[in-house]
Amino acid sequence: xxxxxxxxxxxxxxxxxxxxxxxxxxxxxxxxxxxxxxxxxxxxxxxxxxxxxxxxxxxxxxxxxxxxxxxxxxxxxxxxxxxxxxxxxxxxxxxxxxxxxxxxxxxxxxxxxxxxxxxxxxxxxxxxxxxxxxxxxxxxxxxxxxxxxxxxxxxxxxxxxxxxxxxxxxxxxxxxxxxxxxxxxxxxxxxxxxxxxxxxxxxxxxxxxxxxxxxxxxxxxxxxxxxxxxxxxxxxxxxxxxxxxxxxxxxxxxxxxxxxxxxxxxxxxxxxxxxxxxxxxxxxxxxxxxxxxxxxxxxxxxxxxxxxxxxxxxxxxx
Numbered sequence: 001x002x003x004x005x006x007x008x009x010x011x012x013x014x015x016x017x018x019x020x021x022x023x024x025x026x027x028x029x030x031x032x033x034x035x036x037x038x039x040x041x042x043x044x045x046x047x048x049x050x051x052x053x054x055x056x057x058x059x060x061x062x063x064x065x066x067x068x069x070x071x072x073x074x075x076x077x078x079x080x081x082x083x084x085x086x087x088x089x090x091x092x093x094x095x096x097x098x099x100x101x102x103x104x105x106x107x108x109x110x111x112x113x114x115x116x117x118x119x120x121x122x123x124x125x126x127x128x129x130x131x132x133x134x135x136x137x138x139x140x141x142x143x144x145x146x147x148x149x150x151x152x153x154x155x156x157x158x159x160x161x162x163x164x165x166x167x168x169x170x171x172x173x174x175x176x177x178x179x180x181x182x183x184x185x186x187x188x189x190x191x192x193x194x195x196x197x198x199x200x201x202x203x204x205x206x207x208x209x210x211x212x213x214x215x216x217x218x219x220x221x222x223x224x225x226x227x228x229x230x231x232x233x234x235x236x237x238x239x240x241x242x243x244x245x246x247x248x249x250x251x252x253x254x255x256x257x258x259x260x261x262x263x264x265x266x267x268x269x270x271x272x273x274x275x276x277x278x279x280x281x282x283x284x285x286x287x288x289x290x291x292x293x294x295x296x297x298x299x300x301x302x303x304x305x306x307x308x309x310x311x312x313x314x315x316x317x318x
Contacts, residue, residue, distance in 0.1 A: 002267030017073025027139040029207040072101030084115035107152030129183030273313040
């Protein structure tokens, strides 16, 4: 596990990573972690949940505050066969709400829906409403169809008492044509989520040719998808490279030593690629501190730099 780290969707979050790096049902062109290593629909006992719960107990004992304990990370978490036990274990040791980040591809399975029904907030993805677009943007395991995904999410909605926040990741020239947006809206109307959140590529992606959709177009599509739709893409970085600072993480890292702060930076970079300004703003570090910790992590071979849109991002080396 890692964190707590800041998230635009969930505030401050302890992250729980329960599947090996890039073991997934999809190989999305926009994934910030790179190409999928193993594409599968087979559920396995990947990581010992007892060790994960022990780590969480230790982190909670240190007193850092968080808005959520978020299950997600570097692979598709619903592939873990003991997911339900893990969620029950988390709820047994903390009152912090639980969230699950998922690509939503396995909800046609009753056992997966039963496991996931234990969390407070489910955040599945839905990037297409038609088969051709689905295969182009999400590159699924061959037996998965877009109708599997949509009907599974519909079944989940009928059985799940918590919140469902669907994320739609938009990539220009792939899933943003009027006809494609109309198909996505039809699917959303069937599923009836509590929120629809639009995102786009502001960080390095698995396919280097993927570019971001501009903010105006995102807002236009949000209006077409309905009143429950919001834009969550991070456009806070101004042309001069500075980040607009916000609340939520102001005290994070302020009371830790060098090793702890360095580990917090690494935890953030395990979740997504970040610029030095992202790290500075998200963790309330000075620019020089952020640069120092990143340099130390690079020296240890734990972090590498990459370029996207003329900006330098840092990401963890798996």
